[in-house]
Amino acid sequence: MPRIRERSRLEGRLDKALKVFWEKGYYDTSIEDLSARSGLNRDVIYGGYGNKRKFFEMLLARYRDTYVARWFAPLEMPDATLVQAEAFFQQFLDLPDPADKLGCLMCLTSSEVSSHIRSVERIVSRFLGDLHSLIRAACVRSRERGEVRPTTDPDVVADYGVGAVLGLWAMVRSPMPRSAIAHYVKGVRTYLRGLRPARGAGEIDGGV
Amino acid sequence: MPRIRERSRLEGRLDKALKVFWEKGYYDTSIEDLSARSGLNRDVIYGGYGNKRKFFEMLLARYRDTYVARWFAPLEMPDATLVQAEAFFQQFLDLPDPADKLGCLMCLTSSEVSSHIRSVERIVSRFLGDLHSLIRAACVRSRERGEVRPTTDPDVVADYGVGAVLGLWAMVRSPMPRSAIAHYVKGVRTYLRGLRPARGAGEIDGGV
DNA sequence: TGAATCCTAGAACGATCGTTCTGCATCTCT
DNA sequence: AGAGATGCAGAACGATCGTTCTAGGATTCA
Numbered sequence: 001m002p003r004i005r006e007r008s009r010l011e012g013r014l015d016k017a018l019k020v021f022w023e024k025g026y027y028d029t030s031i032e033d034l035s036a037r038s039g040l041n042r043d044v045i046y047g048g049y050g051n052k053r054k055f056f057e058m059l060l061a062r063y064r065d066t067y068v069a070r071w072f073a074p075l076e077m078p079d080a081t082l083v084q085a086e087a088f089f090q091q092f093l094d095l096p097d098p099a100d101k102l103g104c105l106m107c108l109t110s111s112e113v114s115s116h117i118r119s120v121e122r123i124v125s126r127f128l129g130d131l132h133s134l135i136r137a138a139c140v141r142s143r144e145r146g147e148v149r150p151t152t153d154p155d156v157v158a159d160y161g162v163g164a165v166l167g168l169w170a171m172v173r174s175p176m177p178r179s180a181i182a183h184y185v186k187g188v189r190t191y192l193r194g195l196r197p198a199r200g201a202g203e204i205d206g207g208v
Numbered sequence: 209m210p211r212i213r214e215r216s217r218l219e220g221r222l223d224k225a226l227k228v229f230w231e232k233g234y235y236d237t238s239i240e241d242l243s244a245r246s247g248l249n250r251d252v253i254y255g256g257y258g259n260k261r262k263f264f265e266m267l268l269a270r271y272r273d274t275y276v277a278r279w280f281a282p283l284e285m286p287d288a289t290l291v292q293a294e295a296f297f298q299q300f301l302d303l304p305d306p307a308d309k310l311g312c313l314m315c316l317t318s319s320e321v322s323s324h325i326r327s328v329e330r331i332v333s334r335f336l337g338d339l340h341s342l343i344r345a346a347c348v349r350s351r352e353r354g355e356v357r358p359t360t361d362p363d364v365v366a367d368y369g370v371g372a373v374l375g376l377w378a379m380v381r382s383p384m385p386r387s388a389i390a391h392y393v394k395g396v397r398t399y400l401r402g403l404r405p406a407r408g409a410g411e412i413d414g415g416v
Numbered sequence: 417t418g419a420a421t422c423c424t425a426g427a428a429c430g431a432t433c434g435t436t437c438t439g440c441a442t443c444t445c446t
Numbered sequence: 447a448g449a450g451a452t453g454c455a456g457a458a459c460g461a462t463c464g465t466t467c468t469a470g471g472a473t474t475c476a
Contacts, residue, residue, distance in 0.1 A: 027235060027236075028235075028324075030432080030433065030434080031433080031434065031435080032432095032433090041453070041454060041455085042434095042435085042436095042454090042455095043452095043453080043454080044453090046434095046435070046436080051434075051435075052434065052435090107378070108319070110378070110381070110382045110383070111316070111319055111320075111378055111381050111382065112319075112320070114381075114382060114383055115381065115383075116236075121383050124382070124383060125383045128382065128383065128384060153391075155391065156391040156394055156395065157395070158391075159384075159387070159388040159389075159391035159392055159395075160391055160392050160394070160395030160396075162379075162384065162388065162392075163375045163376065163378075163379045163384075163388065163389075163391075163392035163395070164375060164392075164395075165375075166375050166378035166379055166382060167371045167372060167373075167374050167375020167376070167378060168371065168375070169378075170315070170318070170319055170371075170374035170375060170377075170378045171370075171371045171374055173318070173319045173322075173323065174318045174319065174322060174332070174336065174374060175318070175322055175323075175329050175332060175333045175336065176336060176367075176370065176371075179367070180367040180370065180371065181367075181371075183361075183363065183364040183366075183367035183368055183371075184367055184368050184370075184371035184372075186364055186368070187364065187365070187367075187368030187371070187372075187399060188368075190399060190402060191395060191398060191399040191402065194398060194399065194402035238462080238463065238464080239463080239464065239465080240462095240463090249423065249424060249425085250424090250425095250464095250465085250466095251422095251423075251424080251466095252423085254464095254465070254466080259464075259465075260463095260464065260465090
């Protein structure tokens with residue numbers, strides 16, 4: 001519950017603070033960094049949120065409700081199938097904003113903080129679980145429609161998809177060239193298309 | 209160049225120090241941790257290797273020459289094809305030693321330190337480049353033998369493979385259950401098998 | 417046995433961190 | 447205009463870190 005007077009500017013400042021965590025990660029971000037680059041005073045952070053950890057968790061929830069929600073949008077359509085899963089991966093090839101160099105804060109947090117702080121692990125687990133559920137549901141719908149082979153296990157596809165997202169963002173943070181990410185996404189799409197019923201499943205390789 | 213008297217016990221102590229970095233990551237490991245758990249005195253670390261960063265880089269090279277070399281073995285056979293690439297991924301499902309919970313130190317370092325320290329980035333880049341080359345070479349051989357479609361781009365397959373490795377180890381470090389990793393590897397194998405020439409490429413789904 | 421060498425434990429330094437406190441400027445409202 | 451709440455910058459505390467230094471115990475070899 002931050003003070004009233006600055007509430008008008010608060011939103012923008014929280015976004016700036018979020019981006020600091022996003023760039024540098026949790027441990028490498030100091031309160032000084034946050035304060036200097038967001039305009040939020042230490043008192044606002046401590047008075048309003050308690051400590052660094054709680055402040056971070058609040059911003060992590062904020063990240064989920066904005067960036068993650070936008071990325072999940074294709075999969076959250078009530079009749080989403082694996083076609084939307086392909087679109088979900090495809091969108092990462094043309095990223096706006098900061099994400100093109102920073103990757104995904106949830107995935108970064110998953111490897112950096114998740115094992116150290118229980119409360120953060122819960123947030124990350126929920127993110128991974130949501131992603132799993134969405135892909136799984138899409139796969140079930142695809143199977144009902146006969147768009148994938150009936151032997152396809154939605155849980156296997158969902159786990160694969162979650163791992164693919166983690167791998168994608170690990171690549172972004174790694175020293176690999178941008179072209180490699182495009183190749184990787186292409187591979188994931190190839191996998192998804194390979195789930196389709198036998199006839200013609202083989203030769204859909206050269207597509208975009 | 210550590211002192212002479214303790215050289216007999218040095219190897220085992222370096223391995224212990226390596227495991228501390230492997231467990232906790234570079235930044236979360238203090239010299240105290242290293243000293244206490246490995247038996248190496250601070251003076252041995254500083255006198256022998258200069259500072260924490262150089263000591264870490266030496267252990268990273270050591271890691272490459274032992275663990276990584278062992279994992280790369282199937283792909284380093286002079287006539288390795290994508291069959292060996294499948295075996296390469298398959299071996300991560302039955303990991304001995306510490307790796308089953310700790311993942312891969314190179315991949316951990318890639319996301320944690322690589323962007324901060326130039327000299328470490330070079331080591332990680334070389335690791336990623338080696339992996340890329342091995343998968344690429346295997347793909348070229350498979351293509352020469354007609355085991356994959358002639359339109360298959362070895363660079364795309366190699367980049368996909370590298371991303372798949374990063375994703376695999378990101379999963380291991382994440383809160384995801386162990387079963388998800390098995391599903392993920394299964395998916396990667398499905399991708400690799402999907403590269404085979406059209407006839408019959410579709411229905412090889414239920415295999416181990 | 418004695419001297420040179422090596423190993424270890426501990427203190428110490430400067431830096432940085434998360435967090436709290438204090439003093440003062442600024443704003444809101446009657 | 448004046449009182450009270452709210453804003454900020456800086457100092458300060460205790461903890462931890464990487465790194466260096468020092469003193470003394472242990473080991474090796476003539």
